[in-house]
Amino acid sequence: MTKLFRRGCCATALATFMAATAIVPAFADTTLKFISWQVDDGGLGEWWKGAIAAFEESHPGVKIEFTKVERGAYSDTMTTLFAGGQPPQIVHLASFEYQTFAENGWLENLGPWLEKDGVDMTGWAGQDKCVWNGDTACVMLSYFGFIMAYNKRILEEAGLAVPTNWEEFLDVARKTTVDLNGDGLVDQYGTGHETKGGAGQYLTEMLSYLLDVGAYWTDKEGKITIDTPQMVEGLTRWKTVVKEGLTPIDMGAGEIRKLFSDGKIALRLDGPWLYGTMVQGAAADETVVAEPPFHPPLGGSSNVIAMPSEIPDEEKQLVWDFIKLVMSPEWQSKYATVGKNTPPSPKADVSGVEADVPHFDLLLKTMNEASAAGVDRIPTGLELQYNEFGKMVQEEVQRMLIEDLDPADVVKTMQQKAEAIQNG
Amino acid sequence: MARRKLLDLARPSRQHLLGYILLAPAVLLVGLIVVYPLLMSIDLSLQNVKLPRPGQHAPYTVANYSKLFSSQEFWMACWVTLKLVVTVTIGSLIVGVGSALLVNNRFRGRTLARLAIALPWAVPEIIAVVIFARIFDTSFGLLGWLFIKLGLTDRMIAWVSTPGPAFWAVTMTMIWKGFPFVSIMTLAGLQSIPSDYYAAARVDGANAIQRFRWITLPLLMPVLGVTLVLVVLWVFRDFSIIKTLTEGGPLKATQTLSIMTYDQAFGFFNFGYASAVGVVTLVICIVASLLMLGRGSKAMY
Structure with a gap:
């Protein structure tokens, strides 16, 4: 016991x-x-x-x-x-x-x-x-507000000024997209966009061109506003940049930022976060930040x-x-x-x-401009369906590029599909 | 005394009890990690819900299935899955059996060759896909450069942003990842074929093709049959290769049923609809497996 x-x-x-x-x-x-x-x-x-x-x-x-x-x-x-x-x-x-x-x-x-x-x-x-x-x-x-970073060496060597509008931007992008070593492959691009990855990022990459011509997905009340002449013009710009090969394609945002920071891309539209990569790049001494050539600047x-x-x-x-x-x-x-x-x-x-951030005033300026213009990446009325909407837009834009469709037809399809998504 | 008899598992009449006891942990585990989620999926597929919440249950409906069967996207995903299953399975079998036959011969460096064949199987899938993504890169990829140097094209091929090349990029990556399994299984099968058969065939004057056709292939069939089923099921459910390489695009050219399930669930938060896609995929897998393992194919084994 x-x-x-x-x-x-x-x-x-x-x-x-x-x-x-x-x-x-x-x-x-x-x-x-x-x-x-x-x-x-x-x-x-x-x-x-x-x-x-x-x-x-x-x-x-x-x-x-x-x-x-x-x-x-x-x-x-x-x-x-x-x-x-x-x-x-x-x-x-x-x-x-x-x-x-x-x-x-x-x-x-x-x-x-x-x-x-x-x-x-x-x-x-x-x-x-x-x-x-x-x-x-x-x-x-x-x-945030978007800024434009550029490689001053590339622009100077080509005898080009910093672009301040779409026409100048396109001209610089065309003249700086070159095959440097003559092997038949382009190894320096005029600009750089992420075209691989999430649909949300794909839409962000396109948006600067759309906002510059007054196009957007919805109005302030959430009504779909894709089928407009402005959107046709915006999509035409995007098509020009991608179809003419002015940007590397099928690359993620990180890869594009790295290419820019290493001196392989002349112009890059991006948010404030680009600077962290820029200063660590091989071309850190050549990259400069300037006001974006598109108005209002993308932001949100x-x-x-x-x-x-x-x-x-x-x-x-x-x-x-x-x-x-x-x-x-x-x-x-x-x-x-x-x-x-x-x-x-x-x-x-x-x-x-x-x-620490020499262009900080510019960041504040573009942020305020974007804010004053009511710019945001998330369209009003499509917040809950943003991923589905983004995927649809990405696919229709890809279809436009692959099948060489007229943007005027594409916006009609996108309008119908966006309304269907919004109405569940 | 009676109790002791009941627990006497050594008695022939009680031996089945020992079997049940030994099986019980495995059955419980399978029930917990397979059957329970499966039942949850079926339950969810019959509810019109976006994001499920514990303790909440929407009314039962077949709306998800009606939407699914009338959806063009679903039928396209079925077609892409079928194409991928057929091409990857055939490709893996041809490369796998071919390489196994090669390394089954005696030659210097055979061990190294066998190791090299098994290597893709050992490489984690995600790492393999990242490597292939570099190879297929549209702007700076090795394959595009090679094609230009060989004069096959005058410009870089947009491997992952045009539908046809994207499908073949996925197919090639999956074959590279999948053939070592076929190779290893076939090699094991080849080792078990008695060499006397080949000796006898040589005496009878059979050439290499005849020996392969009438000895190797029939005796490999049991191994190849099982391998075929496993490869088909692997291609059916594989997700990471397509997700990393093409995300199911462009224009849904590489969107299989598993990618569609993922997108609906985690991309668009349509968990009810995604569950319906998952349940239908499971049914297709079961039917495919039954067809391959059923009565009609017994001769293989």
């Missing part, structure tokens, strides 16, 4: 010890999962890592697990995690994809959190795009930060602390200096940023 009692005591003690050692770290060490496609980005990746370090310092025992998922697999990874009830605590999404998550009730309404802490969002660029069904589903992290919302609705309250508080940290004027300023991007906060002190 004594033996049995001793054994019982030992077992109880062992079980208590094991339970205690298992439970204590659970309270002492909380890990918040944070998935992003920007982990390795020059500039923005560093900004995130800095913010995470600052957060962990101010929250002892709390760690943020910062994991990269490629942009191409991002949406389905996040969908799977949310659908499986295992969302990351810190939610980072593109501004064109958060709507589906919000519509499904997966994102916390941040309105009460903002109100509780008295956070003033007045003047926060693009924040209105984060309002979904009347709730504040997210905080806008980036609202880029990515958002949000919180899942179905996580414990104590985790919500920690996530909110992190969101507040990245929204603070200090970290918004660093979004410019470290992230080399235009911060959406009106309170961010961006003085002296020119030392």
